[in-house]
Amino acid sequence: MSRKIAGIGFAALAGLALDASGPAEAYMVYVTNEKGNSVSVIDSATLAVTGTWKTGRRPRGVTTSKDGKELFVCASDDDRIDVLDTATGKILRSLRSGPDPEQFILGPDGNPLYVANEDDSQVTVIDIEKNKVLAEIPVGVEPEGMGLSPDGKILVNTSETTNMAHFIDTATHQIIDNVLVDARPRFAEFTTDGKLLWVSAEVGGTISVIDVASRKVIKKITFKIPAVTDEAIQPVGVRITKDGSKAFVALGPANRVAVVNAKTYEVEKYLPVGQRVWQLAFTPDQKLLFSTNGTSNDVSVIDVEAGKVVKSIPVGLLPWGVAVSPN
Numbered sequence: 001m002s003r004k005i006a007g008i009g010f011a012a013l014a015g016l017a018l019d020a021s022g023p024a025e026a027y028m029v030y031v032t033n034e035k036g037n038s039v040s041v042i043d044s045a046t047l048a049v050t051g052t053w054k055t056g057r058r059p060r061g062v063t064t065s066k067d068g069k070e071l072f073v074c075a076s077d078d079d080r081i082d083v084l085d086t087a088t089g090k091i092l093r094s095l096r097s098g099p100d101p102e103q104f105i106l107g108p109d110g111n112p113l114y115v116a117n118e119d120d121s122q123v124t125v126i127d128i129e130k131n132k133v134l135a136e137i138p139v140g141v142e143p144e145g146m147g148l149s150p151d152g153k154i155l156v157n158t159s160e161t162t163n164m165a166h167f168i169d170t171a172t173h174q175i176i177d178n179v180l181v182d183a184r185p186r187f188a189e190f191t192t193d194g195k196l197l198w199v200s201a202e203v204g205g206t207i208s209v210i211d212v213a214s215r216k217v218i219k220k221i222t223f224k225i226p227a228v229t230d231e232a233i234q235p236v237g238v239r240i241t242k243d244g245s246k247a248f249v250a251l252g253p254a255n256r257v258a259v260v261n262a263k264t265y266e267v268e269k270y271l272p273v274g275q276r277v278w279q280l281a282f283t284p285d286q287k288l289l290f291s292t293n294g295t296s297n298d299v300s301v302i303d304v305e306a307g308k309v310v311k312s313i314p315v316g317l318l319p320w321g322v323a324v325s326p327n
Helices: 010-020
Strands: 028-033 038-043 048-054 059-064 070-075 080-085 091-096 101-106 113-117 122-127 132-138 143-148 154-159 164-169 174-180 185-190 196-201 206-211 216-222 238-240 246-250 256-261 267-272 277-282 288-293 298-303 308-314 319-324
Touching: 028 059, 028 070, 028 288, 038 059, 048 308, 059 101, 070 091, 070 101, 080 101, 091 122, 101 143, 113 143, 113 154, 122 143, 143 196, 154 185, 154 196, 164 185, 185 238, 196 238, 238 277, 246 277, 256 277, 267 308, 277 319, 288 319, 298 319
Parallel strands: 059 319, 143 185
Antiparallel strands: 028 038, 028 319, 038 048, 059 070, 070 080, 080 091, 101 113, 113 122, 122 132, 143 154, 154 164, 164 174, 185 196, 196 206, 206 216, 238 246, 246 256, 256 267, 277 288, 288 298, 298 308
């Protein structure tokens, strides 16, 4: 039975919320299921799962090629990156990833791929066309978050145990600076203009906003939620709108996504989502934002303009990463 609000079915209410901002284009949303060894495929127009694709063991990080024809998945326990055909869901090939790949990011031209190797304290740079390792860059302990400046010149890796954001020159593959942040940094996100970097600290419970030119922390954002302990507020995934006006922060076992004014750094609201919210991804038109909720095995759909959760979509076991097709 569908949940009802004031006599209106929840699904119908969700549809009304989506219609209010105009018809959205259809994109494919890809969710890695860490315990399911699979990818759930969601149609952003119907908000329904249209397929489930098998992957290697413990899939986590996920992204698409620039043309949307291929899907890259970190198969962490198989020490490889699976490349899937988005037309068929079949694994086309696997890339040499280094040990235990967790997160990665593609260069702005679609090559190379920069991979965080969690168990080996390094970042691996891969030419995806030649399946060739171009460089192995030593970083801190337990590297995870991967951010890339819009011009592709600066790569940032966060190391969970070293508690640092490592700034790497992509031309030389050398670390040019290390910025200390709060405990267990998990994600790095540049603003569209490349001037600021937001780094989440899961155990520290904060976001560090770093000025990229000076590489100094200029702001610490904290979170307070009534009836939720500070220990449960664990920032992980971060996404910032293209116009730089708002940021969305996944708060882990707090089961909330924070909406932050990205100009004033004030938290505007908290959106209740599923349990242990992990990663976030916008559709290209930024009308919708999808969150992976690890322990409730579902994905929450957020109407960005309305600032509301409009649907929950069941997926596989322990959804971790999420990516959306570029077209």
